[in-house]
Amino acid sequence: MKEILKSHTILYAEDDKAIQIHTEEYLKRYFHTVYVASDGKEALSLYKQYAPDVMMLDIQMPYIDGLEVARHIRKNNQTAPIVIFTAFTDTPRLIEATELNLSKYLVKPVALTAFKEALLKISQQLEHINNTEIIFENGYKWHTQKAILTQDNRQIFLTEKEKTLLALLVKNHYQCVSFEEIMAQVWEDDFDAEISIQSVKFQVSMLRKKLPKDSIVNIYAKGYKLILS
Structure with missing residues:
Protein backbone atom coordinates (compact mmCIF):
# COMPACT_ATOMS: atom_id res chain seq x y z
CA MET A 1 0.00 0.00 0.00
CA LYS A 2 2.67 2.50 1.07
CA GLU A 3 4.70 1.93 -2.10
CA ILE A 4 1.71 2.78 -4.28
CA LEU A 5 0.67 5.89 -2.33
CA LYS A 6 4.22 7.26 -2.12
CA SER A 7 4.22 8.13 -5.81
CA HIS A 8 0.95 10.09 -5.57
CA THR A 9 -0.26 13.45 -4.28
CA ILE A 10 -3.20 14.25 -2.03
CA LEU A 11 -5.36 17.28 -1.26
CA TYR A 12 -6.42 17.37 2.39
CA ALA A 13 -9.02 19.95 3.46
CA GLU A 14 -9.92 20.46 7.13
CA ASP A 15 -10.79 23.69 8.98
CA ASP A 16 -10.06 22.41 12.49
CA LYS A 17 -6.39 23.37 12.93
CA ALA A 18 -5.54 20.74 15.56
CA ILE A 19 -7.02 17.90 13.50
CA GLN A 20 -5.45 19.34 10.34
CA ILE A 21 -1.89 19.40 11.74
CA HIS A 22 -2.13 15.88 13.19
CA THR A 23 -3.64 14.34 10.03
CA GLU A 24 -1.27 16.19 7.69
CA GLU A 25 1.74 14.71 9.49
CA TYR A 26 0.22 11.25 9.24
CA LEU A 27 -0.54 11.62 5.52
CA LYS A 28 3.05 12.74 4.83
CA ARG A 29 4.20 9.25 5.83
CA TYR A 30 2.25 7.80 2.92
CA PHE A 31 2.02 10.36 0.10
CA HIS A 32 4.65 12.08 -2.03
CA THR A 33 3.06 15.52 -1.51
CA VAL A 34 0.24 16.70 0.77
CA TYR A 35 -1.59 19.90 -0.22
CA VAL A 36 -3.46 21.35 2.76
CA ALA A 37 -6.50 23.62 2.68
CA SER A 38 -8.42 25.19 5.56
CA ASP A 39 -11.65 25.91 3.67
CA GLY A 40 -13.50 24.85 0.56
CA LYS A 41 -12.45 27.83 -1.53
CA GLU A 42 -8.78 27.15 -0.85
CA ALA A 43 -9.32 23.44 -1.56
CA LEU A 44 -10.74 24.17 -5.02
CA SER A 45 -7.92 26.61 -5.75
CA LEU A 46 -5.29 23.99 -4.84
CA TYR A 47 -7.07 21.35 -6.88
CA LYS A 48 -7.14 23.57 -9.98
CA GLN A 49 -3.48 24.47 -9.50
CA TYR A 50 -2.01 21.03 -8.75
CA ALA A 51 -4.62 18.43 -9.84
CA PRO A 52 -3.73 16.04 -6.97
CA ASP A 53 -4.38 12.32 -7.34
CA VAL A 54 -6.46 11.89 -4.16
CA MET A 55 -8.81 14.12 -2.15
CA MET A 56 -9.70 13.96 1.55
CA LEU A 57 -12.31 16.60 2.36
CA ASP A 58 -14.12 17.61 5.51
CA ILE A 59 -17.82 17.96 4.81
CA GLN A 60 -18.25 21.08 6.98
CA MET A 61 -15.90 23.88 5.90
CA PRO A 62 -16.14 27.66 5.48
CA TYR A 63 -17.19 29.16 2.11
CA ILE A 64 -17.73 25.86 0.25
CA ASP A 65 -18.50 22.55 1.96
CA GLY A 66 -16.69 19.32 1.17
CA LEU A 67 -19.52 17.81 -0.85
CA GLU A 68 -19.64 20.87 -3.10
CA VAL A 69 -15.87 20.70 -3.60
CA ALA A 70 -16.24 17.02 -4.53
CA ARG A 71 -19.04 17.92 -6.92
CA HIS A 72 -16.81 20.45 -8.71
CA ILE A 73 -14.02 17.86 -8.98
CA ARG A 74 -16.35 15.21 -10.38
CA LYS A 75 -17.32 17.49 -13.28
CA ASN A 76 -13.87 16.92 -14.79
CA ASN A 77 -12.55 13.87 -12.98
CA GLN A 78 -14.76 10.83 -12.41
CA THR A 79 -12.05 8.43 -11.21
CA ALA A 80 -9.89 10.20 -8.61
CA PRO A 81 -10.41 8.73 -5.12
CA ILE A 82 -12.34 11.09 -2.82
CA VAL A 83 -12.83 10.53 0.91
CA ILE A 84 -15.26 12.66 2.90
CA PHE A 85 -14.96 13.27 6.64
CA THR A 86 -18.31 13.91 8.25
CA ALA A 87 -19.90 14.48 11.63
CA PHE A 88 -23.29 14.00 10.00
CA THR A 89 -25.21 10.77 10.41
CA ASP A 90 -28.54 11.95 8.98
CA THR A 91 -29.70 10.01 5.92
CA PRO A 92 -30.21 12.90 3.43
CA ARG A 93 -26.59 14.04 3.64
CA LEU A 94 -25.23 10.52 3.29
CA ILE A 95 -27.50 9.87 0.29
CA GLU A 96 -26.19 13.10 -1.27
CA ALA A 97 -22.64 11.88 -0.74
CA THR A 98 -23.25 8.53 -2.45
CA GLU A 99 -24.06 10.30 -5.73
CA LEU A 100 -20.44 11.48 -5.95
CA ASN A 101 -18.84 8.04 -6.30
CA LEU A 102 -16.84 8.46 -3.09
CA SER A 103 -14.15 6.01 -2.12
CA LYS A 104 -15.26 6.22 1.48
CA TYR A 105 -16.88 8.49 4.03
CA LEU A 106 -15.49 8.54 7.55
CA VAL A 107 -17.53 9.65 10.55
CA LYS A 108 -15.64 11.79 13.06
CA PRO A 109 -13.90 11.11 15.33
CA VAL A 110 -12.15 8.73 12.95
CA ALA A 111 -10.57 5.60 14.40
CA LEU A 112 -7.06 4.80 13.17
CA THR A 113 -8.18 1.42 11.84
CA ALA A 114 -10.91 3.07 9.75
CA PHE A 115 -8.41 5.63 8.45
CA LYS A 116 -5.99 2.89 7.41
CA GLU A 117 -8.81 0.99 5.71
CA ALA A 118 -9.57 4.14 3.69
CA LEU A 119 -5.90 4.43 2.66
CA LEU A 120 -5.88 0.78 1.62
CA LYS A 121 -8.97 1.27 -0.55
CA ILE A 122 -7.40 4.39 -2.11
CA SER A 123 -4.21 2.46 -2.93
CA GLN A 124 -6.28 -0.29 -4.59
CA GLN A 125 -8.16 2.27 -6.68
CA LEU A 126 -4.95 4.01 -7.72
CA GLU A 127 -3.40 0.69 -8.70
CA HIS A 128 -6.42 -0.05 -10.87
CA ILE A 129 -6.25 3.41 -12.49
CA ASN A 130 -2.52 3.01 -13.12
CA ASN A 131 -3.12 -0.31 -14.88
CA THR A 132 -5.70 1.16 -17.21
Missing part, protein backbone atom coordinates in the same frame (compact mmCIF):
# COMPACT_ATOMS: atom_id res chain seq x y z
CA GLU A 133 -5.27 1.41 -20.97
CA ILE A 134 -6.19 4.90 -22.20
CA ILE A 135 -8.03 4.70 -25.52
CA PHE A 136 -7.57 7.37 -28.22
CA GLU A 137 -9.08 7.54 -31.70
CA ASN A 138 -7.86 5.48 -34.68
CA GLY A 139 -6.57 2.52 -32.67
CA TYR A 140 -4.17 4.48 -30.46
CA LYS A 141 -3.67 3.28 -26.86
CA TRP A 142 -1.55 4.56 -23.98
CA HIS A 143 -0.59 1.69 -21.66
CA THR A 144 -0.26 3.54 -18.37
CA GLN A 145 1.71 1.04 -16.32
CA LYS A 146 4.22 0.24 -19.06
CA ALA A 147 4.38 3.82 -20.40
CA ILE A 148 3.94 2.54 -23.96
CA LEU A 149 1.99 4.13 -26.82
CA THR A 150 0.63 1.84 -29.52
CA GLN A 151 -1.48 2.09 -32.66
CA ASP A 152 -3.26 -1.12 -33.66
CA ASN A 153 -0.89 -2.97 -31.30
CA ARG A 154 2.20 -1.51 -33.01
CA GLN A 155 4.46 0.32 -30.56
CA ILE A 156 5.26 3.96 -31.30
CA PHE A 157 8.64 5.17 -30.13
CA LEU A 158 8.54 7.94 -27.53
CA THR A 159 11.49 9.74 -25.98
CA GLU A 160 11.64 9.86 -22.17
CA LYS A 161 10.42 13.46 -22.19
CA GLU A 162 7.54 12.55 -24.50
CA LYS A 163 6.56 9.69 -22.17
CA THR A 164 6.63 11.99 -19.14
CA LEU A 165 4.63 14.66 -20.95
CA LEU A 166 2.00 12.21 -22.20
CA ALA A 167 1.67 10.62 -18.76
CA LEU A 168 1.15 14.08 -17.25
CA LEU A 169 -1.49 15.02 -19.82
CA VAL A 170 -3.27 11.66 -19.41
CA LYS A 171 -3.32 12.04 -15.64
CA ASN A 172 -5.00 15.43 -16.04
CA HIS A 173 -7.01 14.77 -19.20
CA TYR A 174 -9.71 17.34 -19.99
CA GLN A 175 -7.96 19.74 -17.60
CA CYS A 176 -5.43 22.40 -18.49
CA VAL A 177 -1.86 21.51 -17.53
CA SER A 178 0.08 24.74 -17.13
CA PHE A 179 3.38 25.55 -18.82
CA GLU A 180 4.95 25.73 -15.36
CA GLU A 181 3.73 22.26 -14.36
CA ILE A 182 5.00 20.79 -17.63
CA MET A 183 8.41 22.41 -17.06
CA ALA A 184 8.56 21.08 -13.49
CA GLN A 185 7.60 17.52 -14.47
CA VAL A 186 9.18 16.98 -17.88
CA TRP A 187 12.46 18.71 -17.04
CA GLU A 188 12.50 17.54 -13.41
CA ASP A 189 16.06 16.19 -13.66
CA ASP A 190 17.47 19.14 -15.62
CA PHE A 191 18.20 21.23 -12.54
CA ASP A 192 20.52 23.72 -14.25
CA ALA A 193 18.76 23.98 -17.59
CA GLU A 194 17.10 27.20 -18.70
CA ILE A 195 13.64 25.99 -19.70
CA SER A 196 11.45 28.32 -21.73
CA ILE A 197 7.86 28.18 -22.92
CA GLN A 198 9.29 27.69 -26.41
CA SER A 199 10.95 24.48 -25.16
CA VAL A 200 7.56 23.28 -23.91
CA LYS A 201 5.88 24.17 -27.21
CA PHE A 202 8.53 22.27 -29.15
CA GLN A 203 8.12 19.17 -26.95
CA VAL A 204 4.35 19.30 -27.35
CA SER A 205 4.66 19.70 -31.13
CA MET A 206 6.86 16.59 -31.31
CA LEU A 207 4.38 14.56 -29.22
CA ARG A 208 1.44 15.79 -31.32
CA LYS A 209 2.98 14.15 -34.39
CA LYS A 210 2.69 10.75 -32.67
CA LEU A 211 -0.94 11.07 -31.53
CA PRO A 212 -4.30 11.36 -33.32
CA LYS A 213 -5.02 14.83 -34.71
CA ASP A 214 -6.32 17.40 -32.20
CA SER A 215 -5.57 15.17 -29.18
CA ILE A 216 -3.61 17.97 -27.50
CA VAL A 217 -5.38 21.33 -27.33
CA ASN A 218 -3.64 24.63 -26.63
CA ILE A 219 -5.16 26.74 -23.84
CA TYR A 220 -4.12 30.28 -24.73
CA ALA A 221 -1.36 31.69 -22.49
CA LYS A 222 -1.90 28.90 -19.93
CA GLY A 223 -0.86 25.47 -21.19
CA TYR A 224 -2.37 22.36 -22.79
CA LYS A 225 -5.03 19.74 -22.22
CA LEU A 226 -5.55 16.26 -23.63
CA ILE A 227 -8.79 15.30 -25.38
CA LEU A 228 -9.61 11.60 -25.52
CA SER A 229 -12.05 9.91 -27.89
Whole structure:
Protein backbone atom coordinates (compact mmCIF):
# COMPACT_ATOMS: atom_id res chain seq x y z
CA MET A 1 0.00 0.00 0.00
CA LYS A 2 2.67 2.50 1.07
CA GLU A 3 4.70 1.93 -2.10
CA ILE A 4 1.71 2.78 -4.28
CA LEU A 5 0.67 5.89 -2.33
CA LYS A 6 4.22 7.26 -2.12
CA SER A 7 4.22 8.13 -5.81
CA HIS A 8 0.95 10.09 -5.57
CA THR A 9 -0.26 13.45 -4.28
CA ILE A 10 -3.20 14.25 -2.03
CA LEU A 11 -5.36 17.28 -1.26
CA TYR A 12 -6.42 17.37 2.39
CA ALA A 13 -9.02 19.95 3.46
CA GLU A 14 -9.92 20.46 7.13
CA ASP A 15 -10.79 23.69 8.98
CA ASP A 16 -10.06 22.41 12.49
CA LYS A 17 -6.39 23.37 12.93
CA ALA A 18 -5.54 20.74 15.56
CA ILE A 19 -7.02 17.90 13.50
CA GLN A 20 -5.45 19.34 10.34
CA ILE A 21 -1.89 19.40 11.74
CA HIS A 22 -2.13 15.88 13.19
CA THR A 23 -3.64 14.34 10.03
CA GLU A 24 -1.27 16.19 7.69
CA GLU A 25 1.74 14.71 9.49
CA TYR A 26 0.22 11.25 9.24
CA LEU A 27 -0.54 11.62 5.52
CA LYS A 28 3.05 12.74 4.83
CA ARG A 29 4.20 9.25 5.83
CA TYR A 30 2.25 7.80 2.92
CA PHE A 31 2.02 10.36 0.10
CA HIS A 32 4.65 12.08 -2.03
CA THR A 33 3.06 15.52 -1.51
CA VAL A 34 0.24 16.70 0.77
CA TYR A 35 -1.59 19.90 -0.22
CA VAL A 36 -3.46 21.35 2.76
CA ALA A 37 -6.50 23.62 2.68
CA SER A 38 -8.42 25.19 5.56
CA ASP A 39 -11.65 25.91 3.67
CA GLY A 40 -13.50 24.85 0.56
CA LYS A 41 -12.45 27.83 -1.53
CA GLU A 42 -8.78 27.15 -0.85
CA ALA A 43 -9.32 23.44 -1.56
CA LEU A 44 -10.74 24.17 -5.02
CA SER A 45 -7.92 26.61 -5.75
CA LEU A 46 -5.29 23.99 -4.84
CA TYR A 47 -7.07 21.35 -6.88
CA LYS A 48 -7.14 23.57 -9.98
CA GLN A 49 -3.48 24.47 -9.50
CA TYR A 50 -2.01 21.03 -8.75
CA ALA A 51 -4.62 18.43 -9.84
CA PRO A 52 -3.73 16.04 -6.97
CA ASP A 53 -4.38 12.32 -7.34
CA VAL A 54 -6.46 11.89 -4.16
CA MET A 55 -8.81 14.12 -2.15
CA MET A 56 -9.70 13.96 1.55
CA LEU A 57 -12.31 16.60 2.36
CA ASP A 58 -14.12 17.61 5.51
CA ILE A 59 -17.82 17.96 4.81
CA GLN A 60 -18.25 21.08 6.98
CA MET A 61 -15.90 23.88 5.90
CA PRO A 62 -16.14 27.66 5.48
CA TYR A 63 -17.19 29.16 2.11
CA ILE A 64 -17.73 25.86 0.25
CA ASP A 65 -18.50 22.55 1.96
CA GLY A 66 -16.69 19.32 1.17
CA LEU A 67 -19.52 17.81 -0.85
CA GLU A 68 -19.64 20.87 -3.10
CA VAL A 69 -15.87 20.70 -3.60
CA ALA A 70 -16.24 17.02 -4.53
CA ARG A 71 -19.04 17.92 -6.92
CA HIS A 72 -16.81 20.45 -8.71
CA ILE A 73 -14.02 17.86 -8.98
CA ARG A 74 -16.35 15.21 -10.38
CA LYS A 75 -17.32 17.49 -13.28
CA ASN A 76 -13.87 16.92 -14.79
CA ASN A 77 -12.55 13.87 -12.98
CA GLN A 78 -14.76 10.83 -12.41
CA THR A 79 -12.05 8.43 -11.21
CA ALA A 80 -9.89 10.20 -8.61
CA PRO A 81 -10.41 8.73 -5.12
CA ILE A 82 -12.34 11.09 -2.82
CA VAL A 83 -12.83 10.53 0.91
CA ILE A 84 -15.26 12.66 2.90
CA PHE A 85 -14.96 13.27 6.64
CA THR A 86 -18.31 13.91 8.25
CA ALA A 87 -19.90 14.48 11.63
CA PHE A 88 -23.29 14.00 10.00
CA THR A 89 -25.21 10.77 10.41
CA ASP A 90 -28.54 11.95 8.98
CA THR A 91 -29.70 10.01 5.92
CA PRO A 92 -30.21 12.90 3.43
CA ARG A 93 -26.59 14.04 3.64
CA LEU A 94 -25.23 10.52 3.29
CA ILE A 95 -27.50 9.87 0.29
CA GLU A 96 -26.19 13.10 -1.27
CA ALA A 97 -22.64 11.88 -0.74
CA THR A 98 -23.25 8.53 -2.45
CA GLU A 99 -24.06 10.30 -5.73
CA LEU A 100 -20.44 11.48 -5.95
CA ASN A 101 -18.84 8.04 -6.30
CA LEU A 102 -16.84 8.46 -3.09
CA SER A 103 -14.15 6.01 -2.12
CA LYS A 104 -15.26 6.22 1.48
CA TYR A 105 -16.88 8.49 4.03
CA LEU A 106 -15.49 8.54 7.55
CA VAL A 107 -17.53 9.65 10.55
CA LYS A 108 -15.64 11.79 13.06
CA PRO A 109 -13.90 11.11 15.33
CA VAL A 110 -12.15 8.73 12.95
CA ALA A 111 -10.57 5.60 14.40
CA LEU A 112 -7.06 4.80 13.17
CA THR A 113 -8.18 1.42 11.84
CA ALA A 114 -10.91 3.07 9.75
CA PHE A 115 -8.41 5.63 8.45
CA LYS A 116 -5.99 2.89 7.41
CA GLU A 117 -8.81 0.99 5.71
CA ALA A 118 -9.57 4.14 3.69
CA LEU A 119 -5.90 4.43 2.66
CA LEU A 120 -5.88 0.78 1.62
CA LYS A 121 -8.97 1.27 -0.55
CA ILE A 122 -7.40 4.39 -2.11
CA SER A 123 -4.21 2.46 -2.93
CA GLN A 124 -6.28 -0.29 -4.59
CA GLN A 125 -8.16 2.27 -6.68
CA LEU A 126 -4.95 4.01 -7.72
CA GLU A 127 -3.40 0.69 -8.70
CA HIS A 128 -6.42 -0.05 -10.87
CA ILE A 129 -6.25 3.41 -12.49
CA ASN A 130 -2.52 3.01 -13.12
CA ASN A 131 -3.12 -0.31 -14.88
CA THR A 132 -5.70 1.16 -17.21
CA GLU A 133 -5.27 1.41 -20.97
CA ILE A 134 -6.19 4.90 -22.20
CA ILE A 135 -8.03 4.70 -25.52
CA PHE A 136 -7.57 7.37 -28.22
CA GLU A 137 -9.08 7.54 -31.70
CA ASN A 138 -7.86 5.48 -34.68
CA GLY A 139 -6.57 2.52 -32.67
CA TYR A 140 -4.17 4.48 -30.46
CA LYS A 141 -3.67 3.28 -26.86
CA TRP A 142 -1.55 4.56 -23.98
CA HIS A 143 -0.59 1.69 -21.66
CA THR A 144 -0.26 3.54 -18.37
CA GLN A 145 1.71 1.04 -16.32
CA LYS A 146 4.22 0.24 -19.06
CA ALA A 147 4.38 3.82 -20.40
CA ILE A 148 3.94 2.54 -23.96
CA LEU A 149 1.99 4.13 -26.82
CA THR A 150 0.63 1.84 -29.52
CA GLN A 151 -1.48 2.09 -32.66
CA ASP A 152 -3.26 -1.12 -33.66
CA ASN A 153 -0.89 -2.97 -31.30
CA ARG A 154 2.20 -1.51 -33.01
CA GLN A 155 4.46 0.32 -30.56
CA ILE A 156 5.26 3.96 -31.30
CA PHE A 157 8.64 5.17 -30.13
CA LEU A 158 8.54 7.94 -27.53
CA THR A 159 11.49 9.74 -25.98
CA GLU A 160 11.64 9.86 -22.17
CA LYS A 161 10.42 13.46 -22.19
CA GLU A 162 7.54 12.55 -24.50
CA LYS A 163 6.56 9.69 -22.17
CA THR A 164 6.63 11.99 -19.14
CA LEU A 165 4.63 14.66 -20.95
CA LEU A 166 2.00 12.21 -22.20
CA ALA A 167 1.67 10.62 -18.76
CA LEU A 168 1.15 14.08 -17.25
CA LEU A 169 -1.49 15.02 -19.82
CA VAL A 170 -3.27 11.66 -19.41
CA LYS A 171 -3.32 12.04 -15.64
CA ASN A 172 -5.00 15.43 -16.04
CA HIS A 173 -7.01 14.77 -19.20
CA TYR A 174 -9.71 17.34 -19.99
CA GLN A 175 -7.96 19.74 -17.60
CA CYS A 176 -5.43 22.40 -18.49
CA VAL A 177 -1.86 21.51 -17.53
CA SER A 178 0.08 24.74 -17.13
CA PHE A 179 3.38 25.55 -18.82
CA GLU A 180 4.95 25.73 -15.36
CA GLU A 181 3.73 22.26 -14.36
CA ILE A 182 5.00 20.79 -17.63
CA MET A 183 8.41 22.41 -17.06
CA ALA A 184 8.56 21.08 -13.49
CA GLN A 185 7.60 17.52 -14.47
CA VAL A 186 9.18 16.98 -17.88
CA TRP A 187 12.46 18.71 -17.04
CA GLU A 188 12.50 17.54 -13.41
CA ASP A 189 16.06 16.19 -13.66
CA ASP A 190 17.47 19.14 -15.62
CA PHE A 191 18.20 21.23 -12.54
CA ASP A 192 20.52 23.72 -14.25
CA ALA A 193 18.76 23.98 -17.59
CA GLU A 194 17.10 27.20 -18.70
CA ILE A 195 13.64 25.99 -19.70
CA SER A 196 11.45 28.32 -21.73
CA ILE A 197 7.86 28.18 -22.92
CA GLN A 198 9.29 27.69 -26.41
CA SER A 199 10.95 24.48 -25.16
CA VAL A 200 7.56 23.28 -23.91
CA LYS A 201 5.88 24.17 -27.21
CA PHE A 202 8.53 22.27 -29.15
CA GLN A 203 8.12 19.17 -26.95
CA VAL A 204 4.35 19.30 -27.35
CA SER A 205 4.66 19.70 -31.13
CA MET A 206 6.86 16.59 -31.31
CA LEU A 207 4.38 14.56 -29.22
CA ARG A 208 1.44 15.79 -31.32
CA LYS A 209 2.98 14.15 -34.39
CA LYS A 210 2.69 10.75 -32.67
CA LEU A 211 -0.94 11.07 -31.53
CA PRO A 212 -4.30 11.36 -33.32
CA LYS A 213 -5.02 14.83 -34.71
CA ASP A 214 -6.32 17.40 -32.20
CA SER A 215 -5.57 15.17 -29.18
CA ILE A 216 -3.61 17.97 -27.50
CA VAL A 217 -5.38 21.33 -27.33
CA ASN A 218 -3.64 24.63 -26.63
CA ILE A 219 -5.16 26.74 -23.84
CA TYR A 220 -4.12 30.28 -24.73
CA ALA A 221 -1.36 31.69 -22.49
CA LYS A 222 -1.90 28.90 -19.93
CA GLY A 223 -0.86 25.47 -21.19
CA TYR A 224 -2.37 22.36 -22.79
CA LYS A 225 -5.03 19.74 -22.22
CA LEU A 226 -5.55 16.26 -23.63
CA ILE A 227 -8.79 15.30 -25.38
CA LEU A 228 -9.61 11.60 -25.52
CA SER A 229 -12.05 9.91 -27.89
